[in-house]
Amino acid sequence: xxxxxxxxxxxxxxxxxxxxxxxxxxxxxxxxxxxxxxxxxxxxxxxxxxxxxxxxxxxxxxxxxxxxxxxxxxxxxxxxxxxxxxxxxxxxxxxxxxxxxxxxxxxxxxxxxx
Amino acid sequence: xxxxxxxxxxxxxxxxxxxxxxxxxxxxxxxxxxxxxxxxxxxxxxxxxxxxxxxxxxxxxxxxxxxxxxxxxxxxxxxxxxxxxxxxxxxxxxxxxxxxxxxxxxxxxxx
Numbered sequence: 001x002x003x004x005x006x007x008x009x010x011x012x013x014x015x016x017x018x019x020x021x022x023x024x025x026x027x028x029x030x031x032x033x034x035x036x037x038x039x040x041x042x043x044x045x046x047x048x049x050x051x052x053x054x055x056x057x058x059x060x061x062x063x064x065x066x067x068x069x070x071x072x073x074x075x076x077x078x079x080x081x082x083x084x085x086x087x088x089x090x091x092x093x094x095x096x097x098x099x100x101x102x103x104x105x106x107x108x109x110x111x112x113x114x
Numbered sequence: 115x116x117x118x119x120x121x122x123x124x125x126x127x128x129x130x131x132x133x134x135x136x137x138x139x140x141x142x143x144x145x146x147x148x149x150x151x152x153x154x155x156x157x158x159x160x161x162x163x164x165x166x167x168x169x170x171x172x173x174x175x176x177x178x179x180x181x182x183x184x185x186x187x188x189x190x191x192x193x194x195x196x197x198x199x200x201x202x203x204x205x206x207x208x209x210x211x212x213x214x215x216x217x218x219x220x221x222x223x224x225x
Contacts (some may be wrong), residue, residue, distance in 0.1 A: 007149075016166070033213075035215075040217065041214035041217050041218075042118070042201055042216050042217045043158070043201070043215040044216055045212075045213065057173070088120075090157055090158070100146045100163070100205070102148075102160045103213070105157035105158050105159070106157060107156070107157050108155075108157055110154075110183075
């Protein structure tokens, strides 16, 4: 039982390049989330998917797109990377997306945009 | 003003000390409250949920004060392994998609 996995662990991009961050969970959770964490700051929600087939914007969605491929997988795409998107990206999942549930996080993807 | 604000820290304490962190939130409709722990360069992990009546888990005690809109975390008999960043998380009254994280308070426990 791997929990939440993310690939890649590290990535360096040049401004304007595109990439997709992959996330998968094996806990049969309905809800999945993408966060970014900048140095010295808390996590900010980019997008979330309450259930398979639905996605909604979070606090900082600009410059990102997401796809809930199936119940297990939730990907985050940067179409044209910018230096401001340099950050650590965490994927998370929770059972039903209810307010009292624990969120389980993946190990993160460290992205540097030059 | 941020929706969730935490003591800026860092807190540097000796082993065995008692340390307390506070977290204030601005949305009076908030329903669920949590403390997560984040080790350096790792993912956050749930430390404990915070219930209206307050709750305790070993050396950790969490309390909620709805009237003043703050939650607290008390750590007794600090261990070296408690060194981490502690994140306050507040959920709105809809679903977990509206989680708001504080910026975290860093604790270093020294021998």
